[in-house]
Amino acid sequence: MPSQLVRKLAANEFVITAEIAPPRGGDTSGMLKAAAFLAPFVDAINVTDNQGANMRMTPLVASGLLVREGIEPIMQLTCRDRNRLALQSDILSAANFGIENILALTGDHPKLGDHPHAKAVFDIDSVQLIQVIRRLEQGLDMAGKKLEGVLPKFCVGAVVNPGSDPLEPQIMKMEKKIDAGAEFFQTQAVYDLKSFENFLSKTKHLKTTVIAGIVLLKSAGMAKYMNENVAGISVPDNLINEMRDTKDKQAQSIEIAARLIKELKPMCQGIHIMPIGWDKLVPKVLDAAGL
Amino acid sequence: MIVSTQKPLEQIMTALEGGKRVFIIGCAKCATVCKAGGEEEVFRMQDALTAAGKEVTGTIVIDETCHMLRTGRDLRSRREQVDEADFLLVLSCGAGIQSVAEASEKKVVAGTDSKFLGNIRRFGQFEQRCSLCGDCRLNDSGGVCPVTVCAKGLLNGPCGGMEDGACEVDQNSRCAWVTIYERLERQQRVERLDEITPARDFAHKRHPNSLVLEK
Numbered sequence: 001m002p003s004q005l006v007r008k009l010a011a012n013e014f015v016i017t018a019e020i021a022p023p024r025g026g027d028t029s030g031m032l033k034a035a036a037f038l039a040p041f042v043d044a045i046n047v048t049d050n051q052g053a054n055m056r057m058t059p060l061v062a063s064g065l066l067v068r069e070g071i072e073p074i075m076q077l078t079c080r081d082r083n084r085l086a087l088q089s090d091i092l093s094a095a096n097f098g099i100e101n102i103l104a105l106t107g108d109h110p111k112l113g114d115h116p117h118a119k120a121v122f123d124i125d126s127v128q129l130i131q132v133i134r135r136l137e138q139g140l141d142m143a144g145k146k147l148e149g150v151l152p153k154f155c156v157g158a159v160v161n162p163g164s165d166p167l168e169p170q171i172m173k174m175e176k177k178i179d180a181g182a183e184f185f186q187t188q189a190v191y192d193l194k195s196f197e198n199f200l201s202k203t204k205h206l207k208t209t210v211i212a213g214i215v216l217l218k219s220a221g222m223a224k225y226m227n228e229n230v231a232g233i234s235v236p237d238n239l240i241n242e243m244r245d246t247k248d249k250q251a252q253s254i255e256i257a258a259r260l261i262k263e264l265k266p267m268c269q270g271i272h273i274m275p276i277g278w279d280k281l282v283p284k285v286l287d288a289a290g291l
Numbered sequence: 292m293i294v295s296t297q298k299p300l301e302q303i304m305t306a307l308e309g310g311k312r313v314f315i316i317g318c319a320k321c322a323t324v325c326k327a328g329g330e331e332e333v334f335r336m337q338d339a340l341t342a343a344g345k346e347v348t349g350t351i352v353i354d355e356t357c358h359m360l361r362t363g364r365d366l367r368s369r370r371e372q373v374d375e376a377d378f379l380l381v382l383s384c385g386a387g388i389q390s391v392a393e394a395s396e397k398k399v400v401a402g403t404d405s406k407f408l409g410n411i412r413r414f415g416q417f418e419q420r421c422s423l424c425g426d427c428r429l430n431d432s433g434g435v436c437p438v439t440v441c442a443k444g445l446l447n448g449p450c451g452g453m454e455d456g457a458c459e460v461d462q463n464s465r466c467a468w469v470t471i472y473e474r475l476e477r478q479q480r481v482e483r484l485d486e487i488t489p490a491r492d493f494a495h496k497r498h499p500n501s502l503v504l505e506k
Contacts, residue, residue, distance in 0.1 A: 080443075084490065106450040109442055109460045120443060124490045127447040131487065142490070161451040169472040173448030176487050188451060231454035 003100040004072050005044045006155045008270075009184060015211055015270030016291060017074060017186065018282055019046040022062035024055065031062060034279050035071050041283050044072040044101055046186070046272070050081060053113025060090050064097035074157065075099050078107025083123040084132070084142050091136055095152030103157045103186065104129040104177075127173065130156055130180035158182035160210075162190060162199035163232035171202055178208050186272045189215035189226075191235045193263055200267055211270035214260060216253050216278050216285070220244035254281055258288035265289075292321040293384040294409035294417045297332065298402055300339055303380065306400045310377025312346045313400075314369070316391055318356040318383035325417060327403045328352075328382025336382065336402065348375040356387025363394035373397065425495030431483060433474040438491070440467035446488040448472075 008015050018038045023031050035045055045066065047059040063073035075094055082090065094102065106126045110118040124132065132142055133156050139147045158177040164170035174185065190196045190212045200210070215233075217223050220243040223235040239256055246252035261271055271291075275282050307313060315333050323329030330352050337347045349372030353365045366373050373379065379397045381388040385405040392399045409417035422439040428446075429436055438444045442460035449468035452459025456469045475481040 106443060106445065108452060111442075111460050112452075122443045122445065123493070125443075125445045125447050126450075127487055128490045159451060161453075164449075164451070164453060165455050166469060166472075168476075169449045169466075169468050170451075170453075172472065172481075172484055173468075175485075176447050180487060231452045231459060 003044070003155055005074065005101050005184075008043055009155065009209055012269070014265065014291070015044075015184075015209070016042045016286065017044050017046060017211060017270065017272045018042045018279075019048060019272065019274045020062075020279075021048045021051060022057035022059055024057075026057070028057070028062065028065055032065060032069060035066050036069065037279060038282055039069075039071045041286055042273075044074050046074045046076055046103060049076040049078045049105070049107065050113070051076075051108070053080065053108045053110045053115065053118075055113075055115055058090075060093055060097070060099075063094065063099045067098040072101070073099055074101040074103050076103045076105060077129065078105045079122050079124055079126060079129055080107030080110065081118075081121055083121055087124070087129060088132060088136065088141055091133055091154075092147075092152060095154070100153070101155045101157065102133060103159065104133065104182070105159055126158060127176045127180050130158060130177055130182050134181040155184075156182055157184040157186060157211075159187065160185045161188040161232035162212075163188060163192065163195050163234055165232075167199060167202060171199075174203065175206065178206055182208065184209040184211055184270075186211045187213045188230075188232045189213040189274065190264065191233065191239060191260065193260075193267075195234065196264070197267065209269040211272045212264045212268045213272050213274060214257055214264075214285075215274045216257055216276060216281060217243050218253060218276065218278065219249060250278070250281060253278065254284050254288055257281075257285045261285070261289035261291065265291075292324055292409055292411065292417075293386070293405055294325050294407050294419075295322055295327045295384045295403040295405045296325070297327045297382065298404060300343075303400065303402050304343060307340075307345065307378055307380065310398070311344075312348050312376045313340055313378045313380050314348050314373050314376035314397075315340075315350040316356065316366075316379060316381045316383065316387075317350070317352040318387050319352050319354040320356075322356070322383045322387070322403065323352070324411070325409075326415070332382055336380070340380075348372045353383075353387070356381070356383040356390050359390045359393055362387070362390040366391070366394050424491070425500075426492060428488075431488070432471050433478065433483075435467060435471045435474060437467050437471060440470070444491075446491065448484070 047063045049059045059075050063075040066073040104126050110120050139151050160174045220240045223240045226233045317328040317333035333350050378400050380400045380402050381391050382402045388401045407419040410420045424438045453466040458464040458466050
């Protein structure tokens with residue numbers, strides 16, 4: 001079956017993606033349940049790669065299991081934990097598992113995660129990783145050796161932080177990612193529409209698909225935490241106040257996310273919802289946003 | 292210079308277990324500048340070891356302990372004190388410690404941890420700017436090293452963790468790529484960054500490395 005993501009990108013249709021994390025353990029039943037719940041509402045589901053530099057099951061296997069369940073994954077692949085041999089191995093393995101989408105990322109530094117004493121690999125960077133995937137599709141590995149048999153084919157995405165300050169170096173890198181072969185961009189969570197508009201106006205010249213990130217707010221405290229600790233996220237005071245003043249945090253979270261999506265929809269080509277544990281709210285958010 | 296710091300005394304004492312007599316070796320170059328193993332630190336170490344019940348058979352501060360032949364010669368000049376010792380405690384960088392090990396069959400104890408190749412900001416302040424990658428790219432990055440100054444050694448621009456120009460790993464450090472970008476912009480040659488930089492060749496970093504100059 002052709003990738004739903006590829007079909008929508010080609011038809012220039014609005015894309016909806018969500019995100020799940022592989023388990024910290026060998027039991028995937030919870031993850032598969034979450035994926036099966038989200039799948040009817042979205043085009044594809046990101047499977048994170050030791051996100052935040054916290055150790056979990058490999059996204060390669062987790063994504064492969066989703067494919068087996070008939071759910072389309074976007075396998076995230078970071079440069080933090082694998083050198084170029086391991087990355088290429090995993091990319092070929094992903095093709096064999098029927099994984100059609102890869103999101104290429106740098107990866108958070110190990111210092112930020114639960115194994116701060118780990119060696120940070122970063123043998124190659126995210127731009128080079130995109131090039132490597134494209135080269136493998138051409139039948140050549142990084143050493144220039146020919147691949148055997150049917151060649152892999154992927155839809156390759158990348159990430160960009162539209163709230164980055166300064167923005168210009170981030171856009172410079174985004175351009176390189178497009179040159180390397182990135183077909184779409186998923187963004188860091190957007191709350192500040194002015195700053196997102198500024199990003200879009202500065203990237204007008206780029207022919208690509210931007211899928212705006214939505215992280216469900218769970219509380220005023222969480223919003224403040226993100227403002228202080230997560231690069232490029234700035235939750236405006238009015239949203240923090242709404243979360244502080246509400247009696248029903250989930251309802252308010254849905255209302256805010258739906259409002260953001262409605263405002264973002266005319267500006268970009270898709271949204272990427274990161275529910276951070278509130279998976280069951282995703283259908284309500286999409287419904288309230290009219291998607 | 293090579294920046295090193297002295298190991299905690301209790302670690303040094305653990306390494307010195309099983310012997311009473313110690314000969315202490317410092318270095319007059321880098322270890323003196325970063326106060327890990329100059330005259331003063333060797334003297335203090337002698338006091339500390341004596342207070343802890345050890346017998347110091349002698350001390351020496353070698354001019355460049357990394358110089359293997361000189362280290363051998365200087366130790367031979369103190370043969371009696373060295374021969375008497377159960378341990379040679381070395382307060383220099385790891386290179387100097389191994390010069391000592393090469394020059395003597397005595398048990399060698401490292402009294403320092405070697406940290407990095409450091410620039411000197413001012414007295415007592417050191418910063419890592421070069422990581423000896425073996426394949427210098429400063430000509431393409433405005434004289435600021437992305438391999439070293441970027442915590443991830445990224446070659447094609449900042450990661451998404453940069454916030455207000457600061458590094459994801461240390462909020463007190465400026466993102467190397469912001470520095471590079473702004474510097475090239477001021478020099479009106481930011482287009483130097485348009486090209487994708489290919490992956491590093493880590494063959495340059497194979498170790499142990501050596502160099503023999505052609506005569």
